Amino acid sequence: MGLLEGKRILVTGVLTDASIAFAVAAKAQEQGAKVVLTGAGRGLSLTRRVARKLPVEPQVLELDVTDQPQLDGLADALRALGWDRLDGVLHAIGFAPATCLGQGMFVAGWEDVSVALHISAYSLKALTQAALPLMGSGGSVVGLDFDATVAWPDYDWMGVAKAAFESTCRYLARDLGPQGIRVNLVAAGPLKTTAAKSIPGFAAFEDAWVLRAPLGWSITDPEPTAKACIALFSEWFPATTGEIIHVDGGYHAIGA
Numbered sequence: 142m143g144l145l146e147g148k149r150i151l152v153t154g155v156l157t158d159a160s161i162a163f164a165v166a167a168k169a170q171e172q173g174a175k176v177v178l179t180g181a182g183r184g185l186s187l188t189r190r191v192a193r194k195l196p197v198e199p200q201v202l203e204l205d206v207t208d209q210p211q212l213d214g215l216a217d218a219l220r221a222l223g224w225d226r227l228d229g230v231l232h233a234i235g236f237a238p239a240t241c242l243g244q245g246m247f248v249a250g251w252e253d254v255s256v257a258l259h260i261s262a263y264s265l266k267a268l269t270q271a272a273l274p275l276m277g278s279g280g281s282v283v284g285l286d287f288d289a290t291v292a293w294p295d296y297d298w299m300g301v302a303k304a305a306f307e308s309t310c311r312y313l314a315r316d317l318g319p320q321g322i323r324v325n326l327v328a329a330g331p332l333k334t335t336a337a338k339s340i341p342g343f344a345a346f347e348d349a350w351v352l353r354a355p356l357g358w359s360i361t362d363p364e365p366t367a368k369a370c371i372a373l374f375s376e377w378f379p380a381t382t383g384e385i386i387h388v389d390g391g392y393h394a395i396g397a
Contacts, residue, residue, distance in 0.1 A: 142173065143173030144173070144371060144372070144377065145169055145172040145173050145228075145371065147174075148169075148173070148228035148229060148374065149174065149175045149227055149228050149229075150169045150174045150175070150176050150228060150229040150374060151176075151177050151178075151179065151219070151227055151229070151272065152165055152166045152177070152178050152231045153179045153231060153232060153268065154285070155178050156180075156187050156188060157191060158191055159363070161329060161367060162285075163194075163195070164363040164364055165366075165367045165370045165371070166195055166199070166231075167195055167196060167367070168368065168370075168371050170196045170197050171196065174228075174229075174374070176195070176197075176199045177199050177200050177224070178200070178201045179201070181203065181204060181206070181208075182205060185203055202218050202219070202222075204271075206260065206267050212267055212268070212271040219275060220275075224275065227272050227275040227276050228276075229280055230269065230276075230280070230281075231283050232264070232265050232268055232282065232284035233284075234261070234264050234268070235260065235285075235299070235302070236260040236261060237298055237299045238253040238256055238257065240253045241257050241299060242295060242297055243295040249297075257299060261302035261305075261306060262305035263305075263309070265282075265284055265306055265309045265310065266309055269313055269324070277320070278321065279320065279321030279322055281373055281374045282313070282324045283325055283326070283327060283370050283374060284324075284326045284327070285327055285370075286303060286307060286326040286327060286385060287303055287328060287331075288303075288328045288387065288389070289303035289304035289306070294346075306326070307385060310324050310325065310326050310383060310385070314383030323379075323381060323382040324383065325373050325383070325384045325385070325386065326385045326386070327369045327385075327388055328389065329389060330358045330360075330389035330390055331358075332360055332361070332362075332363055349392075353392050353395050354392040355390065355395065356391050358389065358392065366388045369386050373386070
């Protein structure tokens, strides 16, 4: 029996089969879960195409986390698929306009920064709230993070958004704990994903991890990160919430 036998997991953010979200969806199916994917805008067709590469092709729902009517309709859309509950939600969503990355802190105006904060931080609350009608008896929300405790080269306003994302996780954990719903983040090391391609100077992250991660680190292997997400969706972390689990080869623990 798999760790997620009989569970129902909603996975956002699958755009390519190299993404962390794809690895989570595949591993969840391997461990016995039923999975549904979401996609948005021009990426929806990509999500539907990539869904065919999973062990079991899942249903794909349209969900733009900045579109309130779509968020309001998520529970009904899932019910229409025959889902009467949700046991887990993967938040794998992030975006910042080009002015917010690699140009320091003084180029982007509020209009662009607000987009980054809306999609990359506030959406954790929005997605969780949309899922709540089907999570009444408990469940697990897991978000994909990049450690925001320090300032990274070129990460700029996305780093600020990730700091807000981490804080949002803690406050959601506080509010949802009485309902038996856990909210945690997995802070992965750098991986060659679609999101990474938007970060100027990404190669500098790769070089640093190779030199400093005690366990080593592969920028092309999302499986360790996916396994951590699966563990958090399972019953093996029943008393853990508001936490950030680092899956980075130990890089975060090592000084210069």
